[in-house]
Amino acid sequence: MFDNFPLWPIRASTGAGNVDALFIFLLALSGLMCAAIFVMILVFATKYRRRRGVEAEQIEGSSALEITWSVIPLGIFMVIFAWGAVIYFHERTPPRAASEVYVVAKQWMWKLQHQEGAREINELHVPVGRDVKLIMTSQDVIHSFYVPAFRIKQDVLPGRYTTAWFRATRPGVYHLFCSQYCGTMHSGMIGQVTVMEPAQYEAWLSGGGTAGSLAASGDSLFQQLGCSTCHRSDAQGRGPNLVGLFGHPVHLEDGRTVTADENYIRQCILSPHTNIPSGFKPIMPIFQGLVSEEQLTALVAYIKSLSPPPAGGQGGVSLAPKPQYPKE
Amino acid sequence: MATVAVTAERENYLNQEYGIRSWLLTTDHKRIALLYLASITFFFFVGGFFALLIRLELLTPAGDLVQADTYNKLFSMHGQVMIFFFLIPSIPAVLGNFLVPLMIGAKDLAFPRINLLSWYLYIIAGTIYVHCIVTGGVDTGWTFYTPFSTAFSNTRVIEAGIAIFIAGFSSILTGLNFVVTIHRMRAPGMTWSRLPLFIWAMYATSIIQLLGTPVLAITLLLVVFERAFNLGIFDPTRGGDPLLFQHLFWFYSHPAVYIMILPAMAVESEVVACFTRKRIFGYNFVAMSSIAIAVFGFLVWAHHMFTAGISLYSALIFSILSYLVAVPSAIKVFNWTATMYKGSISFTTPMLYAFGFIGLFTMGGLTGLFLAALGIDVHVHDTYFVIAHFHYIMVGGAVMGYLGGLHFWWPKISGRMYPEGWGRLAALLVFAGFNLTFFPQFILGYMGMPRRYWQYPPEFQVLNVLSTAGSTILAVGYVLPMIYFLWSMRYGKIANDNPWDAAGLEWKTSSPPPTFNFEEAPEVTWEAYNYDEIPAPAEVPVER
Numbered sequence: 079m080f081d082n083f084p085l086w087p088i089r090a091s092t093g094a095g096n097v098d099a100l101f102i103f104l105l106a107l108s109g110l111m112c113a114a115i116f117v118m119i120l121v122f123a124t125k126y127r128r129r130r131g132v133e134a135e136q137i138e139g140s141s142a143l144e145i146t147w148s149v150i151p152l153g154i155f156m157v158i159f160a161w162g163a164v165i166y167f168h169e170r171t172p173p174r175a176a177s178e179v180y181v182v183a184k185q186w187m188w189k190l191q192h193q194e195g196a197r198e199i200n201e202l203h204v205p206v207g208r209d210v211k212l213i214m215t216s217q218d219v220i221h222s223f224y225v226p227a228f229r230i231k232q233d234v235l236p237g238r239y240t241t242a243w244f245r246a247t248r249p250g251v252y253h254l255f256c257s258q259y260c261g262t263m264h265s266g267m268i269g270q271v272t273v274m275e276p277a278q279y280e281a282w283l284s285g286g287g288t289a290g291s292l293a294a295s296g297d298s299l300f301q302q303l304g305c306s307t308c309h310r311s312d313a314q315g316r317g318p319n320l321v322g323l324f325g326h327p328v329h330l331e332d333g334r335t336v337t338a339d340e341n342y343i344r345q346c347i348l349s350p351h352t353n354i355p356s357g358f359k360p361i362m363p364i365f366q367g368l369v370s371e372e373q374l375t376a377l378v379a380y381i382k383s384l385s386p387p388p389a390g391g392q393g394g395v396s397l398a399p400k401p402q403y404p405k406e
Numbered sequence: 407m408a409t410v411a412v413t414a415e416r417e418n419y420l421n422q423e424y425g426i427r428s429w430l431l432t433t434d435h436k437r438i439a440l441l442y443l444a445s446i447t448f449f450f451f452v453g454g455f456f457a458l459l460i461r462l463e464l465l466t467p468a469g470d471l472v473q474a475d476t477y478n479k480l481f482s483m484h485g486q487v488m489i490f491f492f493l494i495p496s497i498p499a500v501l502g503n504f505l506v507p508l509m510i511g512a513k514d515l516a517f518p519r520i521n522l523l524s525w526y527l528y529i530i531a532g533t534i535y536v537h538c539i540v541t542g543g544v545d546t547g548w549t550f551y552t553p554f555s556t557a558f559s560n561t562r563v564i565e566a567g568i569a570i571f572i573a574g575f576s577s578i579l580t581g582l583n584f585v586v587t588i589h590r591m592r593a594p595g596m597t598w599s600r601l602p603l604f605i606w607a608m609y610a611t612s613i614i615q616l617l618g619t620p621v622l623a624i625t626l627l628l629v630v631f632e633r634a635f636n637l638g639i640f641d642p643t644r645g646g647d648p649l650l651f652q653h654l655f656w657f658y659s660h661p662a663v664y665i666m667i668l669p670a671m672a673v674e675s676e677v678v679a680c681f682t683r684k685r686i687f688g689y690n691f692v693a694m695s696s697i698a699i700a701v702f703g704f705l706v707w708a709h710h711m712f713t714a715g716i717s718l719y720s721a722l723i724f725s726i727l728s729y730l731v732a733v734p735s736a737i738k739v740f741n742w743t744a745t746m747y748k749g750s751i752s753f754t755t756p757m758l759y760a761f762g763f764i765g766l767f768t769m770g771g772l773t774g775l776f777l778a779a780l781g782i783d784v785h786v787h788d789t790y791f792v793i794a795h796f797h798y799i800m801v802g803g804a805v806m807g808y809l810g811g812l813h814f815w816w817p818k819i820s821g822r823m824y825p826e827g828w829g830r831l832a833a834l835l836v837f838a839g840f841n842l843t844f845f846p847q848f849i850l851g852y853m854g855m856p857r858r859y860w861q862y863p864p865e866f867q868v869l870n871v872l873s874t875a876g877s878t879i880l881a882v883g884y885v886l887p888m889i890y891f892l893w894s895m896r897y898g899k900i901a902n903d904n905p906w907d908a909a910g911l912e913w914k915t916s917s918p919p920p921t922f923n924f925e926e927a928p929e930v931t932w933e934a935y936n937y938d939e940i941p942a943p944a945e946v947p948v949e950r
Contacts, residue, residue: 087853097785101852104779107458108772111543115743119761122746126682128436135748136938137690146659148733155729158779163722171717185558220648222713222788226854229785233714235649236553237642240715246861253863257788257856259547261558262474265859346675401581 089275090248091228096165098229106156112240153368169230180292180375183214183221183234185260186267189372193379195291198312200269202254204246204281211243213378217371222258225271233258241338241369246273296380297352299373307364311384317362318355324385329356343378413624418821420917434516434921439504440819441525445532446492446500446887452539453487456480458881461843461874477860478545481560490570491532493800494662496808497669499528499580500617502608506584506818508912508919509602511928515620516586524579531573538565547858549659552651556632562887564633567626574623577665581615584608593911595930602910602934603679603686606693607672610700614661622658625651650712656707656937658854666800667767670807671738674763677814678742680908681757682749683901685935688741695734702731712783717893721780735771739764753908755829759810762837770795773848791851794844802840809836809887816891817905821918822898828890835883842876859919871875909935921922 089095121140126134130174182189190198204210214223214234223242227250232242256267274282300306308317323338331354336342346353347369350362369377419436429437460480461470463471472480503521507514513562517520538544546555555563588609592601628639638644640651658898679686686692693826710725742764751757773795776782814859846869855866862870905915915924932939 084847084853088412097781100779101776101782104776104782108775109761110767111772112765116765118743119746119764119771122743122749122754123751123761126749126751128683128750132750134750135939136685136795137744137748138685139689139691143744144688144691144737144741148737151736152733155732155775155833156726159726159729162781162783163778164780166712166721166725166784167718169784219558220551224788224854224856225787231713231784231787235642236477236717237648238715253854255854255856259478259551259554259858261545261554262478264478265474265856267467268863305461345848349744369561 082133087229088227088248088250089229090250090252091225091230091244091246093169093244094167094227096228096245100158100161100165103161107154107158110279121242129163135297144199150297152201162254169242172211173209176211177212178211178379179204180379181212181214181223181234182217183267184217185219187265188254188256188267188269191292191372191375194293195294195316200254201267202271203274203282204271205274205276206246206249207276209243209245209340211241213241213375215344215371215375217257219260220258221256221260221267224255224257225378226255227252229269230373231257239344241340246271249273249275273314274403292376292379293383294380294400296376296378296383299369299376300373300380303365303369305377318358318361320381322383324382326385330354331358340382343381344374347374347377407833417920418916419916419921420821421559421568422921424865431522433514435503435507435518435520435521436819436919436921437514438525439500439520440496442499442503442528444773445525445529449491449532450884451485451713451888452536453484454881454884456484456735458877461877463860464862464870465874466914467862467867467870468909472493472653472719474855475861477900478858480565481858482545482547483539483543486544486566486570487535488800489548489662491528491535493576493796494573495528496666496804497673497811498577498584498608498611498665499524499869501673501808501811501815502584502611502669503580505604505912506587507591508818508923509605509910510588510591510596511515511924512587512591513808513922513924516585516591517583520579521583521765523578524583524738527572527576531569531576533569534565534570534572537765538562538569540566545637546927549655550626550629550651551655552629552632552641552646552648555629557643559640565629566717567630571623571626571630574619574626576622578619581612581619583655584612585616588612593930594930596911598936600691600930601643601693602763603674603689603692603696605697607668607675609666609697611665611672613704614665618658618665621654622662625654625658626678628654642793648717649711649714653708656710657704660707662797663702664699666804667807668699670763670804670811671696673807673811673814674742674760676908676910677756677760677810677828678745679753679935680814680906681752681760683937683940684745684749685933685937687744687747688737689934691737692741695737698734699731700729702734706731709778709783712780713787724865725778725780729775732771732774732778734911735767739741739768739771751782753815753830754792755824755826756810756814758830758833758837759806759813763803763810766798766806766837766840768905769829770798770802773798781945785854786851788857790855790857792848793857794847794851797844797847802844806836806840809833812887812891813907815912816894817901818912818917818919819896820891820895821901822894823901823905824840824887824894825890828886830931832883832886832890834884835879837883838878838882839879839881844876844881846870846872846876885929907940908936909940 178193180191188200190202216234216236221234223234228244230242230244232240250273254269254271254277308315309320311321326338327335328338329335348366351360354360463477542562543560544563546559631637632639638646640646640648662887675686706728709728712721813829850869901917903917
């Protein structure tokens with residue numbers, strides 16, 4: 079019977095154990111608090127039930143008690159806060175060398191593309207032991223990427239990228255849910271995450287057709303759309319040189335300084351006039367409505383591939399003007 | 407029919423005038439309270455009916471009872487009806503309306519005609535909302551998240567938005583009336599430190615209604631405008647920001663939780679004091695904790711958005727602030743419990759609801775600590791864990807408080823006793839049914855079942871079946887009081903002026919009170935909850 083009646087979710091990522099530990103701590107603490115209050119109420123209700131001739135004793139209150147039962151809970155709350163914050167900080171800070179999967183959500187499906195190029199719908203294959211960063215956007219309404227076995231959840235918004243990451247620890251097939259209500263078939267917007275041993279994963283990846291890597295398709299798009307006529311790699315173009323841009327601060331014409339992350343690049347492509355780097359003219363055409371979300375992710379992946387890999391990262395691309403990305 | 411003759415002898419607010427006109431044009435706060443009672447009871451059963459259909463659909467994993475779109479409308483309208491048309495007006499507009507003037511020794515609220523206006527606004531809003539339901543309904547969830555509500559839903563969003571906009575003004579006017587009344591209309595000698603804790607909590611509630619509701623009204627208006635005129639306020643394809651909506655929405659809708667729970671705490675203090683025969687332990691702390699909740703309640707809204715894409719650091723700040731608001735709630739629970747110490751406790755129906763309230767509110771509050779912990783919220787946000795948590799607060803807390811209060815003051819309101827045995831049975835059914843309905847949902851949530859799912863993976867079925875079973879018990883527990891309250895209006899034992907031997911000005915006038923509340927203007931010379939000066943009844947009056 080208990081096969082159909084699990085009471086605890088599977089743990090399949092490095093982060094899941096941290097969440098469970100705090101959860102168990104809170105269960106114990108709450109159990110204790112509930113027990114204390116319920117026992118007190120039961121004892122008082124029995125011991126001091128109304129009896130003929132016995133009057134209630136009037137007690138005004140006690141500031142010492144009030145302060146005790148305010149300060150002690152507050153102290154405990156601060157411990158819970160700090161513990162929860164540490165987990166959250168970890169959850170929200172993807173390792174720099176994580177391999178990337180671009181996710182585009184739409185009513186009511188998930189479209190995923192690995193940086194190596196493999197595309198999937200409502201399914202995600204990942205190897206055990208690798209950090210995977212999800213870079214997500216939505217084509218329509220707000221969705222939310224939720225994998226209970228990994229204890230991760232991140233809303234997926236139209237018009238911007240949000241990120242999440244995990245490192246799977248246990249092979250298996252796990253639920254992928256949309257957890258932000260998104261219309262008629264919200265409950266049908268589910269998929270699965272398949273965690274595989276690395277060798278199996280490589281086999282799966284190589285069997286996945288001949289599509290080039292995401293950055294490679296971004297490269298050809300970059301040529302097709304004519305981006306390369308201005309964004310040249312020799313600093314002679316009318317637009318900024320994009321080599322080495324990603325992850326670095328950019329000074330804008332309006333005085334702001336921003337870090338060139340995925341959202342910045344996305345904004346620059348869709349509405350360049352609001353993000354002019356200092357020293358450049360607002361001459362770039364607006365691509366809002368001209369490129370699809372998938373094309374955007376390819377362009378972003380390509381521009382990212384023009385930057386040196388983070389310190390300590392593996393693989394990646396060289397600093398050469400013409401990037402080298404893994405080709406089949 | 408001797409009993410009828412007895413009531414007819416004393417003139418009171420019920421028998422002074424007869425006829426529909428005398429009700430629809432009344433400015434008597436007690437009659438308006440009854441108008442509200444009838445109207446919110448209607449909406450309670452509408453919302454409850456939606457809830458039962460939701461639970462029946464979830465009996466099986468497949469979506470088989472209703473269509474997906476219908477299901478989406480059911481949970482959206484369940485939420486909107488229960489929150490905006492039942493819970494928010496429940497205790498303030500019914501019990502508060504009836505009791506605030508009585509408790510402070512006033513003839514009426516400060517603005518009797520505005521009070522009637524607020525009921526008419528509520529009725530206009532309710533009529534528009536019912537029209538929205540019968541002509542197709544709305545499927546945005548009660549939260550109206552953009553851009554779904556503004557650009558994608560093809561249901562009657564504008565109509566629902568306008569209805570809730572108008573209902574908001576009804577709530578604002580009630581809050582305004584209470585604030586002015588409590589400041590200006592207290593009887594001689596009724597100082598702030600002699601106010602019943604009910605009044606303190608109602609005052610805190612009114613402040614939230616006054617300051618928070620306009621923000622909701624503006625937000626819904628923006629949704630209506632964006633939808634009707636294609637503005638780009640929240641829709642990112644037109645330059646808007648969908649998170650802006652969430653900030654504005656929760657800026658009201660988090661404090662709104664306190665609009666629902668503070669009044670239940672208000673009832674709790676009165677009931678516990680009466681049935682332990684004691685002054686509430688730590689009066690000042692309980693009073694001030696209401697004010698603290700109202701103030702801190704405005705500073706925690708973004709804890710509904712930890713996974714929405716807000717910055718890491720703002721999440722940290724909203725998490726720590728959420729823990730601060732938990733302290734005054736904990737203070738209240740400890741003080742009610744301490745009040746029972748060395749009391750003289752009797753187990754009447756209102757007290758059973760009060761016990762239930764403390765237990766369920768404690769569980770609701772403690773699970774709030776889970777949700778305020780950032781790392782855990784990421785996992786359980788938008789799952790059934792959240793559903794269970796807020797139902798423990800809003801149904802376990804607010805509805806239990808409302809029912810307890812209705813039983814406690816029923817003799818004053820109607821001049822009749824309700825049948826005590828049936829009352830206790832219903833209270834136990836509500837408690838048992840509630841726990842069976844919602845406790846399994848905590849487990850479902852941690853297992854990962856998302857909310858607002860029309861169909862679900864089969865491993866969640868057993869817990870869903872338990873939950874549905876519980877909801878049928880809960881339904882019986884809610885229908886019973888409606889039946890016996892109606893019954894008691896004609897056949898109940900005649901209540902005397904103070905059947906519980908309770909402290910408080912409202913018990914010093916007749917039951918039911920005369921139109922202007924007191925035969926002689928009262929002057930207060932005693933502290934609140936002076937149970938040491940009132941002899942405890944040898945036996946609690948009950949109708950067997």
